[in-house]
Amino acid sequence: MANEVNPIKSKRDFNKLKNALKPGRDRLLLQLGTAFGLRISDLLSLKVGDLRGQTSLKITEAKRGKTRVITFSASVIKLVNELSGADDDYVFASRKGAKPISRVQAYRILNEAAERAEIAKKIGNIGTHTLRKTFGYRLYEMNIAVDRIMAILGHSSEKDTLKYIGITADEISDAYESIAI
Template identity: 60%
Template sequence: MANEVNAIKSKVDRDKMKRALHGRDRLLFVVGVSLGLRISDLLPLKVGDLRGQDTLYIAEKKTGKRRPIKLNATVRKEVAKLDGEDDEYLFRSKRSHHKPIDRVQAYRILNAAAERAGIAGKIGGIGTHTLRKTHGWMLYENGTDITRIMRILKHSSERETLKYIGIEQQELDEAVEAIEV
């Protein structure tokens, strides 16, 4: 599929992405991967939605449902560094300071960073959805049960979640090969 984007599975590659980004753009990557929100829910966030908070309460655009999202230490630390006012957009446009960047600009930011980091061709497609897929992958990598990841991502089946985060047959085969009785 030509438009398919992938998770950034390697910690080394995620670190390369962070080093290739600065300021607002680095924050976009870190918060995007940490929270696992759809880009339509991520970009309109304001500084005050996160600053001093332990939990983000958001009404998801796609589902219309309000849900709490625990803010991890990484997000709390990054947001604590911000100088902006609470009513400013977290990912403020440089052209219009009263608006957030749009999804096209977010896409360009992530793609340019992947090129600078030298990982663009390595992982396949990169896009705004890469942030959410990487979030799911990191949950999986940390040992989170697939049914919990499914619920976090609001998927209807485990199969959908496995495909979404990029669990491939080779990885399943390696897991079985690792079993010694």
């Protein structure tokens, strides 16, 4: 699949990308996109009042129609409490402000930053879905059970979830090989 995107597995590469993004809206796109694991359409629809002063977000996902509650980490609470603007302003507002940036614009922001950070070639394709995949990969790194990650992402099989977050057969083999008995 030519337009398949990858998670950002290395925390160092993630930080390079974060530092290559303009503080404010563009950097928040990466941070909240990775923290929430939402599809881009749901992420871009967020308004300041949905987040600021809150400790969680209740959202009905556009694609599946399922309601999800996302509890904020301490770092997310700090970020959302620094949001400026009116409650009904979009977090990821376009320059005109009346509507959010488009998916295409979000894609452009991430890709241009990946080029500036000099990580684009290493990671491969980066897109708006990279944020959701990176979220899934971070959960996996924190030893969250694959069946729980599967449920959070709304997948129907563990195999699909592992593929989605970029866990390769080699990584699975390495994990088995690392067990000393």
